[in-house]
Amino acid sequence: MTIEIARHWRLKSQRYQLVGEVCPKCSNKMFPPRDVCPECADDSAQPDFKFSGRGEVYSHTTVHNPPDGYQEMAPYTVALVKLEEGPLITAQLTDVANDAVKIGLPVEMVTRKLSTQGDEGLIVYGYKFRPQLATA
Amino acid sequence: MRLMKPSVGTGIVGYGSYIPQYRLPAREIARVWTDGQGGVPITEKAVPGPDEDTMTIGLEAARNALARAQINPQDIGAVWVGSESHPYAVKPTSTIIAEAIGATPHTEAADWQFACKAGTETIQAGIGFVAGGMARYALGIGADTAQGRPGDALEYTAAAGGAAYIIGAAEESLALFEASCSYVTDTPDFWRRPTMHYPSHGGRFTGEPAYFHHIAAAAGELMSQLGCSAKDFDYVVLHQPNKKFPERMAAILGFEKEQWETGLLSPTVGNTYAGASMLGLTAILDIAKPGDKILCCSFGSGAGSDSFSIQVTENIAGKQQLAPTTQNYINRRTEIDYATYVRYRKKLQMQ
Numbered sequence: 001m002t003i004e005i006a007r008h009w010r011l012k013s014q015r016y017q018l019v020g021e022v023c024p025k026c027s028n029k030m031f032p033p034r035d036v037c038p039e040c041a042d043d044s045a046q047p048d049f050k051f052s053g054r055g056e057v058y059s060h061t062t063v064h065n066p067p068d069g070y071q072e073m074a075p076y077t078v079a080l081v082k083l084e085e086g087p088l089i090t091a092q093l094t095d096v097a098n099d100a101v102k103i104g105l106p107v108e109m110v111t112r113k114l115s116t117q118g119d120e121g122l123i124v125y126g127y128k129f130r131p132q133l134a135t136a
Numbered sequence: 137m138r139l140m141k142p143s144v145g146t147g148i149v150g151y152g153s154y155i156p157q158y159r160l161p162a163r164e165i166a167r168v169w170t171d172g173q174g175g176v177p178i179t180e181k182a183v184p185g186p187d188e189d190t191m192t193i194g195l196e197a198a199r200n201a202l203a204r205a206q207i208n209p210q211d212i213g214a215v216w217v218g219s220e221s222h223p224y225a226v227k228p229t230s231t232i233i234a235e236a237i238g239a240t241p242h243t244e245a246a247d248w249q250f251a252c253k254a255g256t257e258t259i260q261a262g263i264g265f266v267a268g269g270m271a272r273y274a275l276g277i278g279a280d281t282a283q284g285r286p287g288d289a290l291e292y293t294a295a296a297g298g299a300a301y302i303i304g305a306a307e308e309s310l311a312l313f314e315a316s317c318s319y320v321t322d323t324p325d326f327w328r329r330p331t332m333h334y335p336s337h338g339g340r341f342t343g344e345p346a347y348f349h350h351i352a353a354a355a356g357e358l359m360s361q362l363g364c365s366a367k368d369f370d371y372v373v374l375h376q377p378n379k380k381f382p383e384r385m386a387a388i389l390g391f392e393k394e395q396w397e398t399g400l401l402s403p404t405v406g407n408t409y410a411g412a413s414m415l416g417l418t419a420i421l422d423i424a425k426p427g428d429k430i431l432c433c434s435f436g437s438g439a440g441s442d443s444f445s446i447q448v449t450e451n452i453a454g455k456q457q458l459a460p461t462t463q464n465y466i467n468r469r470t471e472i473d474y475a476t477y478v479r480y481r482k483k484l485q486m487q
Contacts, residue, residue: 016236072186072482094187095157111195111236112187123223125191125232133468135460 004117008124015126018053018109020087021046031087053109054132055083062098069115069124077101081129095130106132139361140260140316142267147309147449149207149273150302152200153418154193155405155465158183160477162292168474169287177378181295181406183472184281186480188296190219191229193411194279195236197300200459201275202237204310205302209237212302213271214244214262218254218410219298220328220335221281222247233277244271251326252375253436254278255299255410260442262303263313273304280409285334286483293378295406297465299414310452311421311430314445317358319350326437337437343381346439351375351385354441355433359389362445366390369445370428373399373416375435377407398423399432404466410436417446419462424448 013019020031025042029049036043060079063070070076077093079101093101094112107129114126160183162176184193194217202209215234222229230245244265248254255278262274279298284290306312325346328335338346351374359365366372372391374382379402386396399416408415413434420430428448435441478484 012235016232017238095185110192112185112192113189114187123189123191125236128187133460133464135457135464 005122008122011126013048015114016111018051018127020049020051022049029085029087031083031089049085051109052084053127055081055089055107055129057093057101057103057105057107058082058088059103060093060101069117072116079107079129081107092128093130094128108132138317138357140263140318142263142313144267145306145312146263146266146303147306147312148301148421148446149304149308149310150201150203150205150455151300151310151418151421152197152202152204152459153297153299153415153462153465154196154200154279155182155297155408155415155462156184156188156193157468157470158185158472158480159469160472160474164474165292177289177292177380178403178406180404180471181293182297182408183477183480184296188281189223190217190221190279190281190298191223191232193281193296193298194219194229194277194300195233197279197298198233198237198275198277201300201302203459204455205273205304206458207273207302207304209239210242211272212237212239212243212275214265214274215239216244216246216248216258216261216275217277217279218248218250218256218258219278219280220249220251220254220409221283225330239275250440251437252377252407252409252412253434253440253442255414256434256442256444259301259303259414259444260316260318262301263316266303266305273302276301276303278410278412278414280411282407282409283334283481288334290335290337293402293407295408297405297408297415298411299418301414308451309449310455311424311446311448314447315358315362316442316444317354317361318440318442319354319357320440321350323350323439325439342437346437347375347377347381347435348385348388350439350441351433351435351443352388354443355389355431358443358445359431366395368429369395369431371398371420371424372396372431373413373420374433375413375441376400376402376416377412379403401462401466415462421448421452422456422461422463424452426450426452
């Protein structure tokens with residue numbers, strides 16, 4: 001339980017604000033943060049980079065047999081989302097019917113409940129993606 | 137001193153709203169519990185998805201307020217969340233929102249509780265906090281995922297949604313707080329004891345001695361002290377537990393339909409509790425013009441009302457479209473049946 005708490009706490013900047021890194025040498029944008037740039041192998045300190053949260057569905061699948069803590073959402077769709085800034089990110093989709101998800105669907109980041117650890121444990125929040133809101 | 141007027145001008149620097157996309161029609165509730173007989177208090181209500189709660193609702197509203205304010209979140213000196221449905225009994229909603237918007241670590245943060253008035257309490261306090269020089273900006277949020285006992289009259293209206301306001305100096309504000317007035321008594325019209333899932337209420341006692349008396353007193357005193365009347369306002373928004381109460385209250389205060397219809401969202405959204413009057417105010421600000429004057433009155437059971445006289449400034453120009461409007465969220469509508477509602481609101485015993 002204690003290790004679980006520390007793990008979630010350590011990831012809060014990524015989970016709440018989509019904070020990754022940008023390579024100071026080749027300007028490659030990374031999510032999640034890494035010690036070494038996967039494009040140019042630069043291993044100098046990487047400055048934080050906050051992603052816009054906008055992107056599109058690159059690929060997707062629907063989960064019918066979820067792990068513990070995710071049962072109340074099932075069946076749900078997990079997607080590889082291609083962010084505007086480049087990286088691919090794996091995340092659950094929300095506010096969309098599973099059969100309405102298509103490759104290329106424009107999506108945006110929202111913060112939602114990822115999982116709930118029973119009636120007494122933590123509520124874990126983090127990023128999911130939903131179809132971009134129509135604002136016209 | 138009944139009128140509360142800050143010695144330094146303060147106002148709304150940014151505002152934002154959020155309404156979940158799921159809608160449960162009142163006729164669907166009537167189908168299950170009354171065989172479809174009898175009238176229903178509203179058309180439909182907003183229902184949170186299984187991954188939504190007061191934190192996620194308040195956070196999206198706060199992000200929209202920040203998008204309109206265009207300020208550095210590090211300059212926010214208070215993050216206050218008013219709700220009767222905080223996700224944790226002990227563990228602040230406000231610290232999660234403060235972290236997620238980038239306002240931590242040097243900020244005040246706290247959760248507020250006063251039934252449906254918890255949201256406007258954060259506004260009253262925020263005005264004082266900013267005017268007193270304690271912070272450059274204060275973020276006040278009202279949000280709820282209200283629960284009604286299955287089959288109870290409240291089930292038709294208990295809904296989910298919220299609104300957020302960033303309070304700051306007058307010169308940066310898109311609307312100014314001219315003055316406010318609070319009116320509070322010990323009136324037990326609605327309550328929920330610790331560990332109980334559903335609230336209890338006094339039936340018809342929630343009307344005359346509670347809702348109508350407190351709003352009439354807070355709004356009446358504010359207008360009396362300011363030397364104005366209903367005709368001096370372009371818009372009015374009242375706490376909206378249903379459709380009938382705010383319409384009748386507005387008429388008692390002397391307002392006409394064209395003054396209250398923009399801010400009355402309960403017929404299609406339901407009662408968003410701590411979010412209700414604050415959410416209605418966002419719908420008005422979405423279309424307001426410089427110079428417009430707005431009367432906003434909350435009501436919280438237990439009981440009390442906060443009333444605010446608000447004047448829109450030239451700074452509103454260009455701000456309204458910087459984030460989704462409240463009508464955008466109302467238009468984003470997915471109808472669900474009672475069975476889906478029961479699942480999403482965790483009314484099924486699973487273990």
